[in-house]
Amino acid sequence: MNKINNSLMAILAALSIGQLHAQSIKGEATLAERYSAVRLANGYYQLSLPAGNYRIFEGNSPREINYDQPILEAAGNVIISAEADERKFFSIVAAPGDTVVVSERLIALKGPSNFRDLGGIRTTNGKYTTWGAFYRSDALASVADTDFPYFESTGIKSVYDLRSQLEVNEKPDNLPASAKWIHFPIFEEGADSKEMKAIMQKVMSGNLTTAEAGELLAEVNHKFVADRLDRFKTLIPQLMDGDDAVLFHCTAGKDRTGFTAALILSILGVDRETILNEYTMTNYYTIDKVQRTLTQGTLSNYAQANGGLLSLMTVDRTYLEAAFDEIDKQYGGVDNFIRNGLGITDEKRKMYMERYTL
Incomplete structure (x- = not known):
């Protein structure tokens, strides 16, 4: 940590990617999914289905499912074989007109732990966000070359890196040649230096409380709307106007990336509670x-007494709610924010919905 920069987001990133010692964390699947797919270590898929009778079809993209013949009929959970380096999409048909497409949400590469697909999330009009269109992730420096074929099977052609130049220099992305890297930093270098010096003094002295950490991350999300809206106003159309799948990420894949994902899902008509759960x-x-x-933290000598470090390493719904609160305060709700804050017309939003929901 000798190279700690004064940038607010650089410090938060360093604290968030597992460089610190924490006491405990409870991981809970907060996004409810009636049908789901998990990719197993051998590349096979496990489909989790409620009790019933289903016909299952598959394809290499959500819009290219082969409905000529089901690959199997099932009455519950099933295992489906697949090659280790190919991604599959499955259409689950319970009855005529009752069809849901699923694939793995977590893209389980050897390095990143927070690389996931924003597809299959229900919207307020009963449709689902399209699989294989938008991906969010933590930093990609640890992607193994041996995972490139699986990475390429996602269809990702553009990778938007939301990190600062300092973060990029320290850990540049490792990407296959088929993916174009685009640097799009959300925060400027050297921002909030006075505030971050005070925070780092607390970290080093062991006096950072849970309340202070929570307030800090809530303020970060508040600033996305209050101070950095122009960056997101430019970013969102770039992500949504292209023809191919895109990935966006920061270092931990939780704050800058989390707010970006929340904007995309809001535009596509996902309700706020579901967005918070995602x-x-x-x-x-x-x-x-x-x-x-817990046992490998490089700052454990400093961190043992810092009750707030766990909050910096994880997320809490109150952090993103701080951004939504500012949206409500300034614009009176997300719909007006999309129109007047992001500058997306109702016609353009309708086009996005038609394109990215099924």
Whole structure:
């Protein structure tokens, strides 16, 4: 930590990726899914289905499902074989007109722990966000070259890196040649230096409380709306106007990335409670990494007495709620915010919904 920068987000990133010692964390799947798919270690898929009779079809993309012949008929949970480096999408048909497409939400690469698909999330009009269109992740420096074929099977052609130049320099992304890296920092270098010096003094002295950590991260999310809206106003159309799948990430994949995901889901008509539940899935997916820091934290000599470090390493719905509160305060709700804050017309939003929901 000798190279700690004064940038607010650089410090938060360092605290969030498992460099600190924490006492405990409870990982809970907060996003309710009636049908789900998990990719097993051997590349096979486990589909979790409620009791019933189903016909299951598969394809290499959600819009290219082969409905000529089901791959199997099932009455509950099933295991489906697949190659280790290919991604599959499954259409689960319970009855005519009752069809749901699923795939793995977590893209389980050897390095990143928070790489996930924003597809399959129910909207307020009864549709679901399209799988394989938008991906969110933590930093990608640890992606193994051997995972490139699986990475490429996601269809991702553009990777938007929301980190500062300092973060990029320390841990540049490792990407296959097929993915274009685009640097799009949300925060400027050197911002909030006085505030962060005070926070780091507390960390080093062991006096950072849970309340202070929570207030800090809530303020970060508040600033996304109050101070950094122009960045997101430019970013969102770039993510949503392209023809291919995109991935956006920061270091921990929770704050800058979490707010970006919340904006996309809001535009597509997902209700706020579901968005908050998707946001807190970070704790569920990163629990293993956090637990490893319990005995391997490089700052454990400083961190043992810091009750607030766990809050910095994880997410809480109150952090993202701080951004929504500012949206409500300034714009009177998310719909007006999308129109007047992000500058997305109702016609453009309708186009996004038609394109990215099924």
